[in-house]
Amino acid sequence: MKATKLLALVALCLPLLASAVDGVELLKKVDRNLEPESYESYRKLINIEPNGAKKEFVIYSVKKGKDQVATLFLSPASDKGRSTLRQGDNMWLYIPNVGKPMRITSLQSVTGGVFNNADIMRLDYAVEYDVKSVEEKEGNYILDLKAKTGEVAYDRLVMTVDKKLVLPTEIVAYASSGMLMKTLYFKDIKDFGGGIKRPGTIETDSPLYKGYKSVMLYSGLKKKDFPDEVFTQGFMSRMEELRK
């Protein structure tokens, strides 16, 4: 009798084990589906105030490998020429008139509004987060992600991933205290060419900014490789040279 029960239990678990999802591989696939490891892109950031007033920024971004990101502000005129650099947990801001790069932190925001520096200079999720668990729910995977170190901007992410597209539809970000910091909504699947098909719009809101909303629109996203020297402080004033 006991042996029969055990066999029945094993028979029940086998399909579950066979279909178990490797969370780390899934997260890496999400990363690659969002962007190539090295790429250039243009983004428009729109901060929308409760009264509907908007402030827009246009940013040219480049990324190389796991942890090197650089951005250049193209608009508005008051911010044009500013650039940021990220090397792992190190971040710098270059303002043309100030001249020398200043260290900044991931939770500050060079644009104001709901997006912070970590959102604007985001690394691959698999680089910054461990997968605690994966659930399947209504055609989605729900990934529970825990920051690998205390330096990461959000301590925990709950990521909803479309099972078919293997792309995120929603990410909820929490602080180490458990406080909800913001929710990111991925919308408008767009074909960027070169095999890149991903959400062209990311919206975010936060209980810390009641009534405010920020939107990030993507354009010109393409795979591109850059020399390592592009991701050094000395190049921050020369970012414009990368644009053709």
Added chain:
Amino acid sequence: MVRKRSVIPAKAGVRAVGRNQEMNSALLICTVALMLAAPAVADDFTFDASEFDKKTVEFSGYLEQKEEGLKMRSDSPGYKLAYPGETQRHHLLRNTTTLELSGKLNLDPVVVDMRAQAFHADDQLITTSDRGTVMEGGVRWSAGPGLTVDAGKRVQRWGKGYAWSPVGFIERPKDASDPQSSREGFVMASAEWTKSLDGPVSAVGLSGFVVPTDGSSLNKDFGVERDLNPAAKLYLLAWDTDIDFLWRGQGAKPQSFGFDFSRNITSALEVHGEWARFRDAPHNTVSAAGVTGQTESDATSWLLGLRYLTQNEVTWIVEYYRNGNGYDARELDDYYTFLDKALAGGAAPALADKARAVARSGYGRVNPGTDYVYAKASVSEPFGWVYGSAALTAMTSLEDRSWQLVPEVSYTGFNNVELRARAFVLHGASHTEFGEKPASRRIEVYARFFF
């Protein structure tokens, strides 16, 4: 810069200046009102990157209108130096219009650029104007991502200090009261090589400079001797720490060398420092009786600072600055005693001329003392005020215990407009640095329109 006394007769001048100030104030108020009344634009979530294709020729700039109210120390030597021969005034209103224009010609791999500034300042005593100064401009050739060659007028920003930079060997000194203000460069030629590496030293950069002086007009603010004035900088990003080794050769200025560093200890705490050694640095002095002298000796200056972001989003910047070639309290007391005599009513005109020459020889620097502490607490978006920021800055001269306190607010919520208001409160006993500045209180408001 053309600095001229107003040619308008005194009373008419006051009326004319008053009208100008009213017009400028009205301009400022109207512009702000128009911005406040600007309607919210309907949602339009479209974006085409081709609108932002790189242009061969680019122009940009800003127009700034600044209004200042000053409470003067009309019996102070500082006032008498700034406004020689003028009657005493307890209050002064000043308005300043500044226009900065930048242009760039992109001819990959060569870039030609220029930034020029003009201003006109009016107060009830003096009209100051500058029809145009090239702040920066030149030609840069990028031989590759890691190698550039540059020639022209350039502003180098050496050092990691926020308020002061003792290792700023080939640049004009910062104004600690407004460290991010625009500065004028020196004519120089430079080459910079950068290389990324694997391992704990992840980047290395080497730069060489010459800052030529011809003994007359070329870089005359740098020095008056004919020399090439070589300088060099070695940059390392090692163990997540920015490190620079800096050197300026003997020339129009004495040889000097030093280093700086900056490192994030945590994501919220950054520490930085600078150390500079000046060989045979000249030190000009004046006795209370007016006897001038000069000594030459090695001097060491250094700075240690931190930047800390608290849980409630307040950024603290705290710096200690040791100015090895500065004037101690006794030397400053002698200087002010001499100024009291030289600028007193009835003193010989030659004495007043001598007082101005002594001020130019070193005492007239923005911060001429030896030991300073700077602390700034700033908060972005205080009380949910998006795009707003508020700050309180304190600076004290430890040697004479005089100090300056500056609360400020700024707002960048209107597209391409920056609004900023600051109040300066200066305090110190007689014959102390902040106790002898020409104004004891100052309120300034400015609007800067970028285009």
